[in-house]
Amino acid sequence: MNTAFPFPLSGRSVPFSLGRLGIVAGNTFLEAVRQKLFNFLLLLAVALVASAQLFREFNFGSSELKFISDFGFGAMVFFGSTLTIAATAQLFFSEIENRTALTILAKPIWRTEFIFGKFLGVFAVVGVFCALTTILLLGLLYHRETALMTANPEAFEAGRIIHYGDLVLMGVLQWLKFGVLAAFTLLIASFSNTNLYTVVMGFFVLVICHLQYLARDAYGSVASLPLRLLVQLLGYIFPNFQVFNLADQIGIGVGIDAAVFLRVAGYALIYIAVIGALAVYSFRNREI
Amino acid sequence: MTPNTPASAIEITGLTKDFSLNLRGVKLRAVENLTLTVPQGEVFGLLGPNGSGKSTTIKIILGLLEPTVGECKVFGVPSGRVDSRLNVGYLPEAPYFYRYLSGEELVRFYARICGVPKKVLKDRVREVIDWVGLTGASHRRVGTYSKGMLQRIGLAQALVHDPRLIILDEPTAGVDPVGSAEISELILKLKKQGKTVLITSHLLAQIEDICDRVAILDKGKLIVEGAVNDLVGLRDRQSLIVDSLPPAELDELRGWLAARGHVLNAVEQPRTRLDQLFLSKVSRPKKEGDSQ
Ligand SMILES: Nc1ncnc2c1ncn2[C@@H]1O[C@H](COP(=O)(O)OP(=O)(O)OP(=O)(O)O)[C@@H](O)[C@H]1O
Ligand SMILES: [Mg+2]
Numbered sequence: 157m158n159t160a161f162p163f164p165l166s167g168r169s170v171p172f173s174l175g176r177l178g179i180v181a182g183n184t185f186l187e188a189v190r191q192k193l194f195n196f197l198l199l200l201a202v203a204l205v206a207s208a209q210l211f212r213e214f215n216f217g218s219s220e221l222k223f224i225s226d227f228g229f230g231a232m233v234f235f236g237s238t239l240t241i242a243a244t245a246q247l248f249f250s251e252i253e254n255r256t257a258l259t260i261l262a263k264p265i266w267r268t269e270f271i272f273g274k275f276l277g278v279f280a281v282v283g284v285f286c287a288l289t290t291i292l293l294l295g296l297l298y299h300r301e302t303a304l305m306t307a308n309p310e311a312f313e314a315g316r317i318i319h320y321g322d323l324v325l326m327g328v329l330q331w332l333k334f335g336v337l338a339a340f341t342l343l344i345a346s347f348s349n350t351n352l353y354t355v356v357m358g359f360f361v362l363v364i365c366h367l368q369y370l371a372r373d374a375y376g377s378v379a380s381l382p383l384r385l386l387v388q389l390l391g392y393i394f395p396n397f398q399v400f401n402l403a404d405q406i407g408i409g410v411g412i413d414a415a416v417f418l419r420v421a422g423y424a425l426i427y428i429a430v431i432g433a434l435a436v437y438s439f440r441n442r443e444i
Numbered sequence: 445m446t447p448n449t450p451a452s453a454i455e456i457t458g459l460t461k462d463f464s465l466n467l468r469g470v471k472l473r474a475v476e477n478l479t480l481t482v483p484q485g486e487v488f489g490l491l492g493p494n495g496s497g498k499s500t501t502i503k504i505i506l507g508l509l510e511p512t513v514g515e516c517k518v519f520g521v522p523s524g525r526v527d528s529r530l531n532v533g534y535l536p537e538a539p540y541f542y543r544y545l546s547g548e549e550l551v552r553f554y555a556r557i558c559g560v561p562k563k564v565l566k567d568r569v570r571e572v573i574d575w576v577g578l579t580g581a582s583h584r585r586v587g588t589y590s591k592g593m594l595q596r597i598g599l600a601q602a603l604v605h606d607p608r609l610i611i612l613d614e615p616t617a618g619v620d621p622v623g624s625a626e627i628s629e630l631i632l633k634l635k636k637q638g639k640t641v642l643i644t645s646h647l648l649a650q651i652e653d654i655c656d657r658v659a660i661l662d663k664g665k666l667i668v669e670g671a672v673n674d675l676v677g678l679r680d681r682q683s684l685i686v687d688s689l690p691p692a693e694l695d696e697l698r699g700w701l702a703a704r705g706h707v708l709n710a711v712e713q714p715r716t717r718l719d720q721l722f723l724s725k726v727s728r729p730k731k732e733g734d735s736q
Pocket of ligand 2: 498499500537613
């Protein structure tokens with residue numbers, strides 16, 4: 157061994173390190189890239205564009221544009237949720253099943269760094285997906301709007317009607333929402349034994365998060381007390397994904413209020429932090 | 445070494461580990477009341493049949509498992525703590541690594557996790573890969589490695605941060621005799637530098653050659669522990685090896701010994717060991733050219 161190579165490692169305490177967290181995140185992202193997860197993303201994006209093209213013939217003016225934008229975000233939410241749950245479970249369990257977790261956790265690394273590193277890696281993957289689909293959608297809308305403007309200029313007397321900035325904000329909000337979903341999936345993965353169980357439970361959480369407001373509206377006042385309490389409890393534990401749909405008229409009509417945007421973003425970040433912390437707590441006691 | 449460094453690298457006291465097998469509370473005792481001390485600077489062999497609790501003990505030393513009862517300290521630091529792993533390198537049994545990384549990327553990844561300084565990172569990674577004889581394959585994806593090559597790259601990542609304690613769980617499983625002899629050499633080299641090595645293996649001949657001390661576990665219990673020389677040396681016997689002794693002279697020798705009250709216990713045809721034959725016939729790969 158090279159004797160001129162002693163590290164000043166001994167006798168140090170090991171502080172929490174964002175650097176190590178970043179290394180784990182980078183490796184997780186790299187796994188997604190090299191294991192061809194992104195090919196799947198590309199396929200989704202192409203499918204999205206292709207299916208949106210089918211609705212070209214409607215030619216309803218502004219309502220066609222709204223349709224494309226709704227359709228685009230609908231597809232983004234659907235495919236994005238699927239991707240988030242599947243990628244989180246896969247990227248976590250590949251470490252457990254291949255027993256690479258054994259090697260890395262035998263290094264001087266905090267399990268907090270490991271879990272949040274995994275989270276950030278997944279969050280970056282989903283971020284790429286959101287950016288990709290948002291850009292595609294914007295391109296599509298712009299293209300269509302230009303075509304419609306030349307076809308019937310009188311409908312566009314006041315210029316373009318789409319608020320492209322708002323669409324970007326919507327994309328960011330979807331990304332944050334997927335972040336909450338990824339944190340939840342990671343929490344489930346931290347104590348569950350199989351990939352499949354994690355994915356199934358992840359979808360279960362997704363459904364609850366999307367539909368709990370319906371339950372609250374439906375049962376909030378009329379149902380029996382225990383049911384009402386249950387619904388309220390669910391409302392406290394699970395985030396309401398409905399708040400991420402800021403406007404019914406996505407990108408068209410009224411714009412997104414900056415204050416509301418920040419409030420919703422904060423809502424997501426707090427959920428990510430709390431659920432992430434729970435995941436760390438449960439993973440700390442896991443036997444590898 | 446600082447003066448307050450404890451004398452032993454690993455100190456296990458009264459360790460018991462139960463695994464719960466199901467929710468009804470059925471338990472499996474993998475390690476039972478184990479007390480063991482691994483002194484610094486020695487090569488320590490942990491032996492035992494399959495399922496005797498060797499790997500479980502190692503995982504507890506590394507803080508991957510919580511002991512049910514008892515405690516374990518690494519250089520005086522309780523093994524649940526993150527800083528107990530600062531000076532430890534670990535090669536798991538049947539290792540399997542991120543298959544989408546190349547060998548070099550893999551070792552670099554672990555080196556960065558361990559905080560190897562940036563300015564020496566590249567050289568250090570190359571150096572350890574060279575030691576384990578994988579330089580020629582360092583740019584290939586780990587997913588394409590053979591079993592023995594995985595063991596070697598695992599050894600490289602265990603050594604990359606220059607740890608003082610190296611824990612090797614069956615480092616020679618699946619490695620060919622040449623590679624296995626090289627690993628032995630490497631372990632002895634590490635010992636010369638003052639490192640402590642804890643090794644498990646089912647190749648007892650190899651263990652006997654390189655270990656200072658051994659402990660044998662059976663069904664989770666420690667049954668033998670001690671210095672190898674004390675355990676296997678037969679102090680009251682000697683063997684002579686003579687080239688082509690004619691039978692007549694052998695009888696003469698027997699008589700000569702008998703006259704002095706000694707008994708010639710056995711006359712055997714010494715054979716070369718199969719591993720030595722293998723080593724002499726098989727070309728040792730040059731380090732660079734290993735596995736193409
Ligand atoms: N996670 C676990 N859950 C339940 N039982 C376990 C677990 N890990 C190990 N065991 C059991 O503990 C016992 C000891 O296992 P261990 O892996 O430590 O043996 P070993 O001495 O390393 O054997 P080998 O020589 O085959 O590697 C075995 O009976 C094994 O089945
Ligand atoms: Mg074992």
